[in-house]
Ligand SMILES: C[C@@](CO)(OP(=O)(O)O)[C@H](O)COP(=O)(O)OP(=O)(O)OC[C@H]1O[C@@H](n2ccc(N)nc2=O)[C@H](O)[C@@H]1O
């Protein structure tokens with residue numbers, strides 16, 4: 474008897490990510506940008522449980538264990554803060570992932586998807602992409618699809634540029650729009666502290682702001698390339714060297730949209746971080762620490778001195794995978 478028949482449901486987890494380097498090229502005709510990025514999967518994970526239904530419906534709900542259930546955005550016109558719930562309809566990335574997979578498999582079986590969100594929403598850490606990745610892995614097992622990780626990653630690239638990396642995990646160089654991955658062999662662990670923001674940033678708006686800033690400064694965007702020394706430093710987990718080389722082209726636009734990020738990064742440096750940087754399109758901030766102990770101390774100091782939530786994490790973390798059910802669960 475197979476797991477899915479016996480327990481009736483399948484659970485998968487997938488990691489959030491940070492970009493230890495994010496280089497952005499010129500705007501393309503399709504609205505995307507070519508990037509060269511160094512992804513690092515971190516130990517902050519999303520969990521998706523897929524339970525079969527008798528009918529054809531696909532439903533999405535959030536588990537009560539979720540650390541995040543909504544997100545606040547600043548209205549660009551009025552400046553007012555608006556709270557937006559995570560969409561649970563067909564626009565949810567988990568819903569889209571299940572729909573895409575069953576189309577590919579040629580059936581219309583229904584599924585109830587329950588997401589436990591631990592990755593900040595609209596925070597530049599690929600939380601929605603991790604939900605899509607975990608859903609592909611969970612539903613693929615539930616429906617006995619027999620697809621490889623590579624095949625799931627290819628499907629995932631239709632859902633978002635970051636989805637293939639959430640399936641692969643570890644550390645990888647991303648090119649193209651971020652979906653062409655070259656896995657990086659690594660030894661050693663990196664220790665970081667993540668500071669989520671109260672407000673979210675919409676990824677397309679941050680890319681757009683970068684284009685505007687470049688246009689205003691009459692800066693010609695170059696083809697994106699990564700510093701090979703940084704790639705080597707990540708593969709050997711050389712935190713001090715990484716600290717001197719890490720960079721993010723989306724940091725300036727993200728800071729121009731949320732100026733308080735600058736102060737947050739300064740506070741972290743004073744409190745002992747080796748380096749601070751905006752994660753992806755922001756506004757989560759990542760701090761690099763020397764080791765696990767320093768990361769723990771930094772998180773405590775940040776929480777004591779400011780009213781922020783500071784989460785120690787490590788990486789590289791594994792990509793999307795099934796959780797084994799234990800009898801009685
Ligand atoms: C910035 C990054 C860095 O890893 O991640 P986040 O910080 O958002 O998590 C990624 O490039 C985001 O990836 P993801 O969030 O999957 O993007 P998608 O859903 O595919 O695209 C959303 C929108 O972002 C812009 N976009 C995305 C990727 C890219 N290489 N160029 C772009 O210009 C486009 O406007 C696109 O319509």
Ligand SMILES: Nc1ncnc2c1ncn2[C@@H]1O[C@H](COP(=O)(O)OP(=O)(O)O)[C@@H](O)[C@H]1O
Nearest residue numbers: 565566567594595596597598599600601602604
């Ligand atoms: N499963 C999901 N989890 C979170 N957000 C989702 C999901 N599906 C769709 N979204 C939409 O995508 C937006 C950004 O999602 P998220 O992946 O958390 O951010 P980021 O792209 O910054 O990593 C959210 O504001 C929400 O409207």
